[in-house]
Amino acid sequence: xxxxxxxxxCRLIQQDMSDIFLREMKxxxxxxxxxxxxxxxxxxxxxxxxxxxxxxxxGATVDGTIALIRQNTADLRRRLGQREGKQLRIIxxxxxxxxxxxxxxxxxxxxxxx
Numbered sequence: 001x002x003x004x005x006x007x008x009x010c011r012l013i014q015q016d017m018s019d020i021f022l023r024e025m026k027x028x029x030x031x032x033x034x035x036x037x038x039x040x041x042x043x044x045x046x047x048x049x050x051x052x053x054x055x056x057x058x059g060a061t062v063d064g065t066i067a068l069i070r071q072n073t074a075d076l077r078r079r080l081g082q083r084e085g086k087q088l089r090i091i092x093x094x095x096x097x098x099x100x101x102x103x104x105x106x107x108x109x110x111x112x113x114x
Contacts, residue, residue: 003043009088010039013048016083017076021052024079028072031058032065037099041092048092051099062098069096 002010014036021034033055040049052069054062069076073094081091 002041006041006043006045009045009092010041010048012084012087013041013050013080013092014039016080017050020076020079020083025072025076028075029065029068030060032056032060034065034069037101045088045090046092047095049095049097051097053099053102066096066098 017039018036021029021036025034035053036050037053038051040051041047052066054065056062056065073096077091077094080094084091
């Protein structure tokens with residue numbers, strides 16, 4: 001169970017990371033559409049696990065895009081720090097994971113229809 005502070009920081013990071021992917025990281029990550037679906041943070045606020053949904057466009061793949069995101073983790077953390085430096089004393093380390101809940105949901109629906 002997350003505390004109120006953890007929930008607030010998760011929402012804040014989710015909004016800012018979505019904006020960073022949308023506006024600032026397009027030249028680096030290509031044309032893939034990336035949305036931040038969920039953020040979970042540890043109780044000591046030191047590690048944020050960011051779950052992203054990736055829609056690859058322009059010949060990109062999901063694996064290639066998540067690899068690019070992980071290569072640019074330091075830059076993403078720096079950009080997050082520039083936005084949230086006044087509200088967070090320490091910017092958490094970022095870990096990125098592919099959120100495959102939509103694929104899982106589609107698979108369940110397909111199995112139920114059979």
